[in-house]
Amino acid sequence: MKKVQFDSRLTPYILLLPQLAIVAIFFLWPAAEAVRSSFYLEDPFGFGSTFVGLDNFKDVFADSNYGRVVRFTGVFTFCVTFFSLAIALVLAVKADKVIHGSSAYKTLLMWVYAVAPPVAGLIGIFLFDQHVGPIVKMFKALGWDMRIGVNYNDTGFAMVVVAVWKQIPVNFIFLLSGLQGISKSVQEAAAIDCPSGFRRFWTVTFPLLAPTGFFLLIINITYALFDTFGVIDVLLKTQPGDDPITLVYKVYQDGFRGNDLGGSSAQSVILMVVVFVLTVIQFRLIERRVHYN
Amino acid sequence: MATITLDTVRKVYGGAVEAVKGVSIDIADGEFIVLVGPSGCGKSTLLRMVAGLEDITTGEIKIGDKVVNNVDPANRDIAMVFQNYALYPHMTVYNNLAYGLKNRGMAKDEIDRRVKEAARILEIGDYLDRKPRALSGGQRQRVAMGRAIVREPAAFLFDEPLSNLDAKLRVQMRVEIKRLQKSLKTTSVYVTHDQLEAMTLADRLVVLNGGNIEQIGAPIEVYDKPASTFVASFIGSPAMxxxxxxxxxxxxxxxxxxxxxxxxxxxxxxxxxxxxxxxxxxxxxxxxxxxxxxxxxxxxxxxxxxxxxxxxxxxxxxxxxxxxxxxxxxxxxxxxxxxxxxxxxxxxxxxxxxxxxxx
Structure with missing residues (x-):
């Protein structure tokens, strides 16, 4: 590695300054502010705040509703990540094999990527509308009388479906390019070595796709935890009531609707810790298992 | 071990481009056939049709007595050595060799015996636990050869296996391939654009040009009596x-x-x-x-x-x-x-x- 010498010891720091400033202003400062306010009880009308120590955290954990939200967030994140990756993988494998009109096919599959989350939520509302929604009608014909916005599980189901639908194109694009990055002759060697196409997929194609897969796993978990806010908000028509919500939505709900800034900050601090732990685990796994070349 | 018979095999791409124009070759059991010709002459396409990696537009390919036109590559009882080795990057050398055997439900100790034997012949015994990325080009080539040998197939197919190696290694591997084929007596089809490789390896040469066979014959026969100006200028260096x-x-x-x-x-x-x-x-x-x-x-x-x-x-x-x-x-x-x-x-x-x- 070539070592660059600067005239002044300050020069490298000045060059780094813009990036550091962005990190400080948009991440460190708000994070510090959240940690600070998680120890205070904020006056709802902004007239002052009282230091309450860990009381906000105690309240959060004592709240039975919080446990319910945690459970739903866990299930929701798992379902969204699993199904959006699995469906995208099936589509990518099939699209990779299409020879005629493949670009039209791929473009159509990527289309949804361009849809903004609230719009996706809106489309979801139409699809799951109590009276005219085709999905509701379909399940009704199959004997499942869905009540979106009323029944806890039905609403959760609709959220998962819309969130998965929104995320499939991203996964599809990455998985398809991952598939196309696998050496053709390696796949041909496998075609000669392994009579079963199914087995060939799991023993050669899938392991070689793992680097892309692990990357997408992080992206998808983050997506399910945080970026589904818009979808959820629109589906709930901003009136959650007894409906399922995720942790991030609860932070918003308690902080900005309930005016409990302290409790909301405590929750976001907990979320920060969760994300931090998750990131460390995933990078450890990736470094250990997914490096081929 | 088996004969390979190609009967007026044609390959047309997209209904327009005729890459192989009705080629017929009878390959004897244990014979070493080299397909040689310039880029685009159809030699690789022909080999890939024998392997089953390309469809046959018309004509018939037989391995042994069996018409294999509609048989999957894995069921043709052939092994192929690719130009860029095509090793499985996520598997150790041992598993690269064993993969084709495991998939056919062979007993573990038999797999182990064959892998060890191939490793001994090819002198790659010390690298069995390594991944391909930790090997040099020559070592990778040996592993690719080993993967073919352990299968004990009816035929070896070689698709320009030496063209990624440096000149010295190429000569060494060329001699080794020849020696190996003579001792295993496995029918082999070898594709190359290098006329020297073709001359030294082949029992019989098939000189291809523009999807047609220009000449089939023993190397010295082709050298002594080239059937056309194309063969005359392609075989021999410097050219006639x-x-x-x-x-x-x-x-x-x-x-x-x-x-x-x-x-x-x-x-x-x-x-x-x-x-x-x-x-x-x-x-x-x-x-x-x-x-x-x-x-x-x-x-x-x-x-x-x-x-x-x-x-x-x-x-x-x-x-x-x-x-x-x-x-x-x-x-x-x-x-x-x-x-x-x-x-x-x-x-x-x-x-x-x-x-x-x-x-």
Whole structure:
């Protein structure tokens, strides 16, 4: 590695300054502010705040509703990540094999990527509308009388479906390019070595796709935890009531609707810790298992 | 072990491009066949059709007695060695070798025996626990060979397996492949564009050009009696000198200008005459007329060590020809020389079709 010498010891720091400033202003400062306010009880009308120590955290954990939200967030994140990756993988494998009109096919599959989350939520509302929604009608014909916005599980189901639908194109694009990055002759060697196409997929194609897969796993978990806010908000028509919500939505709900800034900050601090732990685990796994070349 | 039979095999891409135009070859059991030709001649396509990696447009391919047109690659009982090795990057060398056997439900101890045996033959026993990325090019090539050997297939298919190796390693692996094939006696089809590789490895050569077979024969036969001007210029290095000649009252002559003499052998008006650089002798002026006598002017002398190649211009502005001379011979640019060739070393081809004229 070539070592660059600067005239002044300050020069490298000045060059780094813009990036550091962005990190400080948009991440460190708000994070510090959240940690600070998680120890205070904020006056709802902004007239002052009282230091309450860990009381906000105690309240959060004592709240039975919080446990319910945690459970739903866990299930929701798992379902969204699993199904959006699995469906995208099936589509990518099939699209990779299409020879005629493949670009039209791929473009159509990527289309949804361009849809903004609230719009996706809106489309979801139409699809799951109590009276005219085709999905509701379909399940009704199959004997499942869905009540979106009323029944806890039905609403959760609709959220998962819309969130998965929104995320499939991203996964599809990455998985398809991952598939196309696998050496053709390696796949041909496998075609000669392994009579079963199914087995060939799991023993050669899938392991070689793992680097892309692990990357997408992080992206998808983050997506399910945080970026589904818009979808959820629109589906709930901003009136959650007894409906399922995720942790991030609860932070918003308690902080900005309930005016409990302290409790909301405590929750976001907990979320920060969760994300931090998750990131460390995933990078450890990736470094250990997914490096081929 | 098995015979391989290709019966008027054609390959058409997209209904328009005909890559292979009705090729028929009978490959004997245990034979080493080399498909050779320039890029785009259809040799790789042909091999891939035998492997089952390309569909056969029309025609029939048989391995043993079985027509394999619609058989999956894995069920054709063949093993293939690829140009870029195509090793499984996520598997150890051991698993790379064992993969094809495991998938066929072979017993563990038999797999182990075969892998160890192949590793011993190819001297890769020390690397069995490594991943391919930790191996050099030559070692990877050996692993790729090992993956073919352990299968003990009816046929080996080689798709330019040596072209990614450096020159020295290539010669070494070439000798090894030959030795291995002779001891295993497995029917082999080998694709290359390197005529030296083709000559040294083949029991029989198949020279391909533009999707057609130009000639099939033992290497020396192809060298001695090239069936066409294409084969003549492709096999042998430096390439055979090909001269456009006409005939007049006195016999052979250049179409343009003087500088060539010789008897008309087949009673035709025009020919393409071919002489290999190694069959032209520099003779003193006034020597008796040979089957072909040329007058030329030296352009360049190119020493390559064991021998030298003399580039000279025939007659007045005639074609440039190459002559092999002994390594320490001395010639000056511009020097006038006389060249002669014996009757058995002069090849005549049809001036229009380029096919060999025998008789």
């Amino acid at each position: 000198n090909l001269l456009k000649v006409k005939t007049d009252a006195s016999g052979l002559a250049f179409e343009t200008g003087a500088g060539l003499s010789g008897a008309n052998p087949h009673g035709r008006d025009r020919y393409i005459a071919g002489v290999r650089p190694e069959h032209l002798d520099v003779v003193p002026a006034g020597s008796p007329e040979a089957a072909l006598t040329l007058k030329a002017k030296v352009n360049v002398l190119e020493p390559v060590g064991a021998e030298s190649y003399l580039y000279a211009e025939c007659g007045d502005g005639g074609p440039e020809i190459v002559i092999r001379v002994e390594s320490h011979a001395h010639f000056e640019p511009g020097q006038e020389i006389v060249l002669s060739a014996k009757a058995k070393d002069v090849h005549f081809f049809d001036a229009d079709t380029g096919r060999r004229i025998d008789g």
